[in-house]
Amino acid sequence: MFRLLPFFFLVLFAVxxxxxxEISRSLVRIEATSQEPxxxxxxxxxxxxxxxxxxxxxxxxxxxxxAHVVSNARFLTVFxxxxxxxxxxxxxxxxxxxxLALLSIDNPEFFKDTLPLDFGGIPEIESVVSAYGYPVxxxxxxxxxxxxxxxxxxxxxxxxxxxHLAIQIDAAINPGNSGGPVMQNGKVVGVAFQGYSxxxxxxxxxxxxxxxxxxxxxxxxxxxxxxxxxxxLTYSNLFNPAARRALGVDGDNSGVVVSSVxxxxxxxxxxxxxxxxxxxDGHTVSSDGTIPLENEAVPLDEVVERKFKGEKVKLDILxxxxxxxxxxxxxxxxPFKLQSHLYDEKPRFVxxxxxxxxxxxxxxxxxxxxxxxxxxxxxxxxVSDEIHLARPEIVVLxxxxxxxxxxxAEEFRFSVVDEVNGHPIKTLEDIVKAFDEQTxxxxxxxxxxxxxxxxxxxxxxxxxxxxxxxxxVTSEKNLEK
Amino acid sequence: xxxxxxxxILWVALLFLCPFWVASAVTDTAPGASDASLxxxxxxxxxxxxxxxxxxxxxxxxxxxxxxxxALLDGGRILVTAELVANSTFIEIxxxxxxxxxxxxxxxxxxxxxxxxxxxxxxAFVEGMKPLDLNGPLRVGDEATVLxxxxxxxxxxxxxxITSISVGNYPAESGSFLLxxxxxxxxxxxxxxxxxxxxxxxxxxxxxxxxxxxxxxxIVPTAVIRHFLQGLDSPTYPGFGRLGLSFAQLRDPxxxxxxxxxxxxxxxxxxxxPRGPASIAGIKKRDVILAVDGLPIDQDGNYEDPDYGxxxxxxxxxxxxxxxxxxPFKILRDGKVLEIPVTMQAANxxxxxxxxxxxxxxxxYVILGGLVFMELSRPYLKEWGAKWTSNAPxxxxxxxxxxxxxxxxxGRIVFLSQVLPTSDTIGYQDFDxxxxxxxxxxxxxxxxxxxxxxxxPVDGFQKIEFEEDPKLLIxxxxxxEAHAETLKEHYAIPSLERL
Numbered sequence: 013m014f015r016l017l018p019f020f021f022l023v024l025f026a027v028x029x030x031x032x033x034e035i036s037r038s039l040v041r042i043e044a045t046s047q048e049p050x051x052x053x054x055x056x057x058x059x060x061x062x063x064x065x066x067x068x069x070x071x072x073x074x075x076x077x078x079a080h081v082v083s084n085a086r087f088l089t090v091f092x093x094x095x096x097x098x099x100x101x102x103x104x105x106x107x108x109x110x111x112l113a114l115l116s117i118d119n120p121e122f123f124k125d126t127l128p129l130d131f132g133g134i135p136e137i138e139s140v141v142s143a144y145g146y147p148v149x150x151x152x153x154x155x156x157x158x159x160x161x162x163x164x165x166x167x168x169x170x171x172x173x174x175x176h177l178a179i180q181i182d183a184a185i186n187p188g189n190s191g192g193p194v195m196q197n198g199k200v201v202g203v204a205f206q207g208y209s210x211x212x213x214x215x216x217x218x219x220x221x222x223x224x225x226x227x228x229x230x231x232x233x234x235x236x237x238x239x240x241x242x243x244x245l246t247y248s249n250l251f252n253p254a255a256r257r258a259l260g261v262d263g264d265n266s267g268v269v270v271s272s273v274x275x276x277x278x279x280x281x282x283x284x285x286x287x288x289x290x291x292x293d294g295h296t297v298s299s300d301g302t303i304p305l306e307n308e309a310v311p312l313d314e315v316v317e318r319k320f321k322g323e324k325v326k327l328d329i330l331x332x333x334x335x336x337x338x339x340x341x342x343x344x345x346x347p348f349k350l351q352s353h354l355y356d357e358k359p360r361f362v363x364x365x366x367x368x369x370x371x372x373x374x375x376x377x378x379x380x381x382x383x384x385x386x387x388x389x390x391x392x393x394x395v396s397d398e399i400h401l402a403r404p405e406i407v408v409l410x411x412x413x414x415x416x417x418x419x420x421a422e423e424f425r426f427s428v429v430d431e432v433n434g435h436p437i438k439t440l441e442d443i444v445k446a447f448d449e450q451t452x453x454x455x456x457x458x459x460x461x462x463x464x465x466x467x468x469x470x471x472x473x474x475x476x477x478x479x480x481x482x483x484x485v486t487s488e489k490n491l492e493k
Numbered sequence: 494x495x496x497x498x499x500x501x502i503l504w505v506a507l508l509f510l511c512p513f514w515v516a517s518a519v520t521d522t523a524p525g526a527s528d529a530s531l532x533x534x535x536x537x538x539x540x541x542x543x544x545x546x547x548x549x550x551x552x553x554x555x556x557x558x559x560x561x562x563x564a565l566l567d568g569g570r571i572l573v574t575a576e577l578v579a580n581s582t583f584i585e586i587x588x589x590x591x592x593x594x595x596x597x598x599x600x601x602x603x604x605x606x607x608x609x610x611x612x613x614x615x616x617a618f619v620e621g622m623k624p625l626d627l628n629g630p631l632r633v634g635d636e637a638t639v640l641x642x643x644x645x646x647x648x649x650x651x652x653x654x655i656t657s658i659s660v661g662n663y664p665a666e667s668g669s670f671l672l673x674x675x676x677x678x679x680x681x682x683x684x685x686x687x688x689x690x691x692x693x694x695x696x697x698x699x700x701x702x703x704x705x706x707x708x709x710x711x712i713v714p715t716a717v718i719r720h721f722l723q724g725l726d727s728p729t730y731p732g733f734g735r736l737g738l739s740f741a742q743l744r745d746p747x748x749x750x751x752x753x754x755x756x757x758x759x760x761x762x763x764x765x766x767p768r769g770p771a772s773i774a775g776i777k778k779r780d781v782i783l784a785v786d787g788l789p790i791d792q793d794g795n796y797e798d799p800d801y802g803x804x805x806x807x808x809x810x811x812x813x814x815x816x817x818x819x820x821p822f823k824i825l826r827d828g829k830v831l832e833i834p835v836t837m838q839a840a841n842x843x844x845x846x847x848x849x850x851x852x853x854x855x856x857x858y859v860i861l862g863g864l865v866f867m868e869l870s871r872p873y874l875k876e877w878g879a880k881w882t883s884n885a886p887x888x889x890x891x892x893x894x895x896x897x898x899x900x901x902x903x904g905r906i907v908f909l910s911q912v913l914p915t916s917d918t919i920g921y922q923d924f925d926x927x928x929x930x931x932x933x934x935x936x937x938x939x940x941x942x943x944x945x946x947x948x949x950p951v952d953g954f955q956k957i958e959f960e961e962d963p964k965l966l967i968x969x970x971x972x973x974e975a976h977a978e979t980l981k982e983h984y985a986i987p988s989l990e991r992l
Contacts, residue, residue: 251920254969420745
């Protein structure tokens, strides 16, 4: 038994030039204490929980990890392999839309023996990679190996809304691997970040590839993270021969047709629905919406993915059968955050006479899981039906803290507020303003025209302090975003 | 009006008699209710039903059968629930002892109130049998007997009590009618709970469903049955009036003070069907209804019924009154009291944007090159199962739930239900359940519009515009024409259109 061990190490050594002993100078374990706000009692700071993830040292005395490892963090400690001392860390930059973060360490001693890792390119399909981390709770480094199975766009589940390039590997990736480096030939080729639970798929793990990492590192060079820019449009394939002829597209393998252009986004007023996109920054667009990039067919969005706020993208299009070239300045990120998971934000709310008002966003919808059909429609179709034009925020009566003043309000739970005393309620600020008015009655009208809730001002003024005390509500509102 | 008040007097008179009856009728064996004579009034009804497959509207799902017990009425008619015989392909009737079988056809059916009358194909089959009389109103606590049949033809009686009388939802979910709850441990014998219930040998209603856990049966009472049977010999069925109005209770004193409501009672109008009687008469959202037909409406929407006590006023408007009757509504609007006469009217399908049910009729569809178009109906949404409101496509569910808010000229919701992959629909197979706005530049407000617009291709193309992505689909008009027969053969579709 003892004799076999060195042999195994030799085999490992032959395949992976940088072995586990060397990686131990770069790999760190991150213990995060976080506080996740409770959207059901938005005034409370939330429960404190802790978790473990991995990270690695990169150039500039920084540690790279996943955003989800350090989201909502209140206190972070970092451990080096073979060093029992905890080092206090701070979040330097965090990018929730691509699940990456950079940490700094207060104590300069920390970086004394560490080895910053370099980044490689996109590994080839079927090539071998090794994932390093601290899966399921251990305090010692763990290595798993596998091959690159697929390179494709994936939804990044941390935000739930953003899709970027991701690489699927069959090395075991488990909780605790998050943020750890995936290595090939001594270089980082990805950051392990998500996978499927065993009952959905076996041996499917994902890593964030280096184009996404490089973009993040470049974005923060100016000291702040500006998020991804986005064309804010949708397009459909152009496989159908009749559609190709009708739109006047020559040949049989290029172009996609624009379906929707979202107002408020970068393409609004420049690109029209029905335009056929033939080229993006000179790359020919296939009828399935892909472009050839670095020997891979990737969605045309990848061109925009690699750009930064303020840059431009060039589209060669066909409009009503005529060629044209459009320049889209990428000044704006995806304009709607409400359908993404939100982190490091305090829930916005207003409590008035025991009635709790909150804007509907992803966190809110997950916390309450309301079955109200109108609310679900407004939320689901907020972007595609341009609900945001009339209602930048969907203000919902989310909860009732029972008191005589609101004894008949329960039936309105999850109703969407339309007006208060005739003032349209488009944002949470509007409702605060309306409640600040001195009138005899506050008449709250809901979307769909049910009966209003009427609050007698004198009664509600009396009730407000009483309700705050009874339900330990520390503040009547938070409007901070 | 006169006939109604006469009936009311009659029922009041019956009520006076009730206590004596109850005292003497613990086992409900009054004269004329012996087993032998009762079995002369009952028939087993076996209905074979078949519904359309809404995801492939050109085919029917496998047939299934429902069995229940019908009550013989005057004129050789058999009363059953509508549920028993909805979508029937064949109805078999059988005498209790099971010696003889015959068939029957539906003479009148109303899915809203869940009732149907059947006529035997051979009138001689029920000759010599004894029709059941309809009983008058009952009170909570009165005893009744539900009748079932043993395999040998013996009558199985289950005695119980009326535990509540209220206006409640009927299975078709398209109306609220008077409903008796009847408490008794019923056994599952006949394949369904379509069973007659009697009191003193007279029919008090039809059981339509049974809640095993609470041992409680829902009974369609004679008040509803009488209304349903009205004018059975005349060709037109008056049906049940439908006000087309939703309301909220007015319990909140702050709201009552705000709208200046001093007298007790009143309900708040929250929603109106655009072409319903209430809307046509001029009742508006935010009106307060104080009284209907001179009867005060309380804050919960109840009135004092002489027979049944405090029940929802819709019993008055839909069951006591008939379409065509004019009811004065006392309304409070902007602090002023108005009287608005409302002419009751039966639900008219043409007035609704979305069909609530499609019993006994095939769903419409049009297939263009492999794109299957339908009109939105609730049965289509219900193909997503019991949790259809959360599982079915949200936009379609939203249209169904909030159809009253759509513009008055919206017309029917025509949508692409699915794409059958063909050479003409290459690249389109991922699209489904998206609403059509235009075809070849023409606005689409019904499947007939769509079928008509398809005859006018633009530059040789069928250009279908949608409310949401992909916004536009294009087909080659000549090519889909040429491939029509292949498509029919390939997917075994008898016809590419059913309007």
